[in-house]
Amino acid sequence: MARLAGVSTATVSRAISTPSVVSEATREAVFDAVRRTGYQINLTARNLRRRRTGAIVVMVPDLGNPFFSRILAGIEHVAAPAGFSVLIVDTKQPHAEEGQLFTYLHNTRADGLISLDGSLPRALLERLDGSNGLPPIVFACEWMAGGLFSKVVIDNAAGAAMAVRHLHGHGHRRIGHVLGPQGNVLTSARLKGTRAALEDLDLRIVPEWFFDGDFSLQSGAEAARAWLALQERPTAVFCASDQMACGFISELSMEGYSVPQDVSVVGFDDIDIARRFIPSLTTIHQPRNDIGAEAAKLLIERIGNGKAAAPAVEEVLPVELVARESSGPAEPF
Amino acid sequence: MARLAGVSTATVSRAISTPSVVSEATREAVFDAVRRTGYQINLTARNLRRRRTGAIVVMVPDLGNPFFSRILAGIEHVAAPAGFSVLIVDTKQPHAEEGQLFTYLHNTRADGLISLDGSLPRALLERLDGSNGLPPIVFACEWMAGGLFSKVVIDNAAGAAMAVRHLHGHGHRRIGHVLGPQGNVLTSARLKGTRAALEDLDLRIVPEWFFDGDFSLQSGAEAARAWLALQERPTAVFCASDQMACGFISELSMEGYSVPQDVSVVGFDDIDIARRFIPSLTTIHQPRNDIGAEAAKLLIERIGNGKAAAPAVEEVLPVELVARESSGPAEPF
DNA sequence: AGCTAACATGTAATCGATTACAAAGCGCAG
DNA sequence: CTGCGCTTTGTAATCGATTACATGTTAGCT
Numbered sequence: 001m002a003r004l005a006g007v008s009t010a011t012v013s014r015a016i017s018t019p020s021v022v023s024e025a026t027r028e029a030v031f032d033a034v035r036r037t038g039y040q041i042n043l044t045a046r047n048l049r050r051r052r053t054g055a056i057v058v059m060v061p062d063l064g065n066p067f068f069s070r071i072l073a074g075i076e077h078v079a080a081p082a083g084f085s086v087l088i089v090d091t092k093q094p095h096a097e098e099g100q101l102f103t104y105l106h107n108t109r110a111d112g113l114i115s116l117d118g119s120l121p122r123a124l125l126e127r128l129d130g131s132n133g134l135p136p137i138v139f140a141c142e143w144m145a146g147g148l149f150s151k152v153v154i155d156n157a158a159g160a161a162m163a164v165r166h167l168h169g170h171g172h173r174r175i176g177h178v179l180g181p182q183g184n185v186l187t188s189a190r191l192k193g194t195r196a197a198l199e200d201l202d203l204r205i206v207p208e209w210f211f212d213g214d215f216s217l218q219s220g221a222e223a224a225r226a227w228l229a230l231q232e233r234p235t236a237v238f239c240a241s242d243q244m245a246c247g248f249i250s251e252l253s254m255e256g257y258s259v260p261q262d263v264s265v266v267g268f269d270d271i272d273i274a275r276r277f278i279p280s281l282t283t284i285h286q287p288r289n290d291i292g293a294e295a296a297k298l299l300i301e302r303i304g305n306g307k308a309a310a311p312a313v314e315e316v317l318p319v320e321l322v323a324r325e326s327s328g329p330a331e332p333f
Numbered sequence: 334m335a336r337l338a339g340v341s342t343a344t345v346s347r348a349i350s351t352p353s354v355v356s357e358a359t360r361e362a363v364f365d366a367v368r369r370t371g372y373q374i375n376l377t378a379r380n381l382r383r384r385r386t387g388a389i390v391v392m393v394p395d396l397g398n399p400f401f402s403r404i405l406a407g408i409e410h411v412a413a414p415a416g417f418s419v420l421i422v423d424t425k426q427p428h429a430e431e432g433q434l435f436t437y438l439h440n441t442r443a444d445g446l447i448s449l450d451g452s453l454p455r456a457l458l459e460r461l462d463g464s465n466g467l468p469p470i471v472f473a474c475e476w477m478a479g480g481l482f483s484k485v486v487i488d489n490a491a492g493a494a495m496a497v498r499h500l501h502g503h504g505h506r507r508i509g510h511v512l513g514p515q516g517n518v519l520t521s522a523r524l525k526g527t528r529a530a531l532e533d534l535d536l537r538i539v540p541e542w543f544f545d546g547d548f549s550l551q552s553g554a555e556a557a558r559a560w561l562a563l564q565e566r567p568t569a570v571f572c573a574s575d576q577m578a579c580g581f582i583s584e585l586s587m588e589g590y591s592v593p594q595d596v597s598v599v600g601f602d603d604i605d606i607a608r609r610f611i612p613s614l615t616t617i618h619q620p621r622n623d624i625g626a627e628a629a630k631l632l633i634e635r636i637g638n639g640k641a642a643a644p645a646v647e648e649v650l651p652v653e654l655v656a657r658e659s660s661g662p663a664e665p666f
Numbered sequence: 667a668g669c670t671a672a673c674a675t676g677t678a679a680t681c682g683a684t685t686a687c688a689a690a691g692c693g694c695a696g
Numbered sequence: 697c698t699g700c701g702c703t704t705t706g707t708a709a710t711c712g713a714t715t716a717c718a719t720g721t722t723a724g725c726t
Contacts, residue, residue: 008676013714023674043442044381045712048681053377055420063406066399066605073396076423085442087388087418090409109376109418217609250609272397276550276583278611341706346684356704378682381711 005033016041055085056299057110061117061142063090065215066271067241067288068116071140074292075114082300084111091117111135112299118142118185136302140295142185150302150313152295156186159284159319160193160238161200163266166282166321167236168201171330172264176209176234178223178244190240190268209234213244220247227263228255235263235330242267242274242283249277249326260328270322279325287317338366349374388418389632390443394450394475396423398548399604400574400621401449404473407625408447415633417444424450444468445632451475451518469635473628475518483635483646485628489519492617492652493526493571494533496599499615499654500569501534504663505597509542509567511556511577523573523601542567546577553580560596561588568596568663575600575607575616582610582659593661603655612658620650 002009007026015022015030022030033039047053058075060068076086087110112135120137139151167175177194180187191210198205208230211223220239224247227233239245245267249259259265259279267274270285294315335342340359348355348363355363366372380386389412393401405421412419420443445468453470472484500508510527513520524543531538541563544556553572557580560566572578578600582592592598592612600607603618627648 009713010677010715011675013712014675017714021674026674042381042712044377044386045681046714048375048377048381048683048712049714051681055418063409064403064605066402069399069402070397072421073423076396076421080422085388085420086422087420088405088409089413089419090406217605221609246606246609250611250613253611272399272550273579273606276554276579278583278586280583342683343685343707344705346682347705350684354704359704375682378711379684381682381713382684384711 001033001037001039004037005030052111052303053109054083055087055110056112056114056296056303057087057089059089059091059113059115059117061090062092063088065243066273067243067269070288071116071292071295074289074294075296076292077289078293078296079300082296084296084300091119111303113137114295114299115139116141118144120144136299138295138299138302140291145185147312147314150298150315152291152298152315152317154286154291154317154319156189157193157196159268159286159321160190160240161197162319162321163238163268163284164194164197164201164203166323167238167264167266167327168197168203170236170264170327172234172236173203173330174206174209174232174234174236175203176206176211176227176237178211178213178220178237178239178248180240181214182212187240194238206232206234211237213240215241215243217243217247217250220244220249221251222247224248224251224255228252228257233263236265236327237263238266238268240268242269242271242281245281245283245326246273246277249279259326264327264330266321266327274322275324277326282324282327283322285320285322287319290317334366334370334372337370338363385444385636386442387416388420388443389445389447389629389636390420390422392422392424392446392448392450394423395425396421398576399606400576400602403621404449404625404628407622407627408629409625410622411626411629412633415629417629417633424452444636446470447628447632448472449474451477453477469632471628471632471635473624478518480645480647483631483648485624485631485648485650487619487624487650487652489522490526490529492601492619492654493523493573494530495652495654496571496601496617497527497530497534497536499656500571500597500599500660501530501536503569503597503660505567505569506536506663507539507542507565507567507569508536509539509544509560509570511544511546511553511570511572511581513573514547515545520573527571539565539567544570546573548574548576550576550580550583553577553582554584555580557581557584557588561585561590566596569598569660570596571599571601573601575602575604575614578614578616578659579606579610582612592659597660597663599654599660607655608657610659615657615660616655618653618655620652623650 002012005012006029011022011026012030015027019027043054056079058072079086115137137149139149141153143151143153164175175198179191195205211226213219213223220243223244227237237248239248245265249265252259267281267283270283274281274283294317298313335345338345339362344355344359345363348360352360376387391405391408409419448470470482472482474486476484476486497508508531510524512524528538544559546552546556553576556577560570570581572581578598582598585592600614600616603616607614607616631646
């Protein structure tokens with residue numbers, strides 16, 4: 001390579017990574033040689049020397065879940081132009097044991113980490129107190145208690161409150177809620193928002209109207225069965241995810257009930273299928289692409305700086321209610 | 334590190350990567366030092382020396398599409414335990430221009446490539462004839478004409494035929510088809526299967542009953558509008574993707590038509606929502622996880638071998654029809 | 667002319683692991 | 697006791713780019 005262009009390897013390197021410092025003529029000679037040989041820089045070598053990897057890891061709780069794919073797309077959208085590769089890890093996979101995951105991070109594999117799962121491998125956490133050079137970490141969607149890390153989230157409580165107020169606005173006075181998985185931060189934030197709004201509106205809070213769930217289609221269907229079994233049923237139900245809302249409506253429909261005639265349903269997320277479900281889903285829209293993009297932007301910024309200095313940032317993106325067909329007026333009675 | 338264990342760096346390296354060649358005592362000493370210092374190997378350096386990267390790239394046509402996420406999950410499931418990182422690239426992103434993508438591959442970033450998109454960046458293809466060390470490549474789902482590359486696919490034509498036969502079995506004699514995007518290999522394979530089955534069953538092939546589409550919800554809805562506009566309508570429609578089937582049914586439902594009473598619909602893919610859609614979707618089930626897993630297995634095998642030697646392999650995974658509610662008996666008349 | 671500053675380029679060290687090769691230690695057979 | 701072979705370990709070269717430092721060149725100024 002260097003020989004072909006008639007210069008030293010140092011000059012080649014400079015022509016490629018700092019074109020401004022070499023003379024016009026040399027630059028051309030080098031570029032020409034590059035073109036002729038089809039030379040491709042060896043990133044491994046560059047990264048070794050620069051002490052970085054040019055990759056960021058994204059920990060995804062469940063790759064099969066369509067909710068996350070758009071966020072990933074947002075991340076990729078920002079990371080790729082910035083010269084970072086996106087490495088994905090499915091944390092729900094069995095291999096994802098302590099050690100394994102840890103390996104993924106220790107700066108040797110990636111320069112930073114975005115967690116969509118609200119957790120970190122234990123091994124990583126233990127490193128924390130050692131103030132031992134952890135790579136920059138940003139949480140998106142979910143997060144960990146403690147305010148230690150930067151995060152990009154939405155106002156879950158506000159979203160939940162919007163859902164409840166919407167139903168109240170339609171005349172509903174008995175409102176139920178299908179929860180996400182126990183122990184999840186989103187679950188509790190949305191639950192909190194729901195309860196707060198219910199209290200605010202002087203509506204009844206009935207324990208039986210709070211159904212267990214885990215964000216999945218299946219759990220929505222199970223909630224529907226619980227709803228069916230009730231003596232006194234809420235006339236509207238706010239589900240903490242669209243998937244559960246779909247499962248809920250689907251199960252009811254199999255039992256001959258219809259939405260919104262028999263019960264109004266509001267979801268959360270506004271996944272793609274929401275507007276095409278039958279009935280189309282009233283839901284709380286999250287800017288999924290933006291969440292990913294913001295998280296990536298934040299992370300890359302941190303990687304650029306001396307990571308240590310930066311204090312944790314919290315970015316809250318707006319949500320909005322999208323009224324569709326699954327919610328309607330309460331039966332007057 | 335080496336100092337702490339009282340041995341040379343060479344011995345440390347051996348203890349870690351080839352434990353069998355060092356003596357019991359030394360090995361223990363090294364492992365002990367590793368434990369005490371929390372030493373993590375620098376993969377960049379190792380990869381530089383070994384002339385590999387330990388990563389595979391997956392080119393995804395559209396990360397936002399839920400169909401692909403499960404395939405990705407399958408890939409990750411196999412790749413991670415084998416010590417490979419999974420790098421994703423969204424080929425539909427604007428940045429994904431020729432050069433950019435190329436950079437991703439040239440062995441410096443990844444040891445191999447899985448393409449879910451049925452294409453390769455042009456720059457890569459040009460390399461082909463040069464027999465210039467291309468990394469191993471495996472196609473999954475979609476593929477490129479020419480049999481040059483290994484691929485893991487399903488029998489699309491057979492799937493389409495199953496769908497048509499199923500509808501025929503329910504008494505339908507006028508059957509339509511919503512196509513995928515033009516120029517796509519899946520589109521043509523499914524179309525071919527559809528036509529073959531129609532001919533086989535002595536059913537009419539009416540050009541107006543073949544609707545354009547692109548696998549998306551939106552295009553399914555548009556096909557529904559086209560169906561509505563027809564003078565003579567098919568009594569059953571086979572959609573080349575579940576998303577289109579959902580869009581189709583959704584649009585009809587808004588216009589007051591219902592499925593399967595007014596028209597039977599069969600989809601393709603069996604995405605998660607299919608069984609919870611209303612009506613639940615009769616569809617051709619693809620083993621999405623397995624497709625990803627097989628592709629990864631195949632690729633990793635190739636990476637292990639001297640890549641050159643291996644002839645292209647074609648693996649065809651079975652599909653099956655899942656009969657649900659969206660298809661029913663044709664109106665007798 | 668003489669001196670300095672600015673620029674362009676080459677030389678060689680460096681990143682951190684791997685590994686070819688050499689050497690040392692040891693056992694065993696002749 | 698010598699020599700061959702085996703195991704274990706150390707020395708130093710290597711992977712391919714980057715970059716501190718040194719050197720050489722030219723322009724500009726007094």
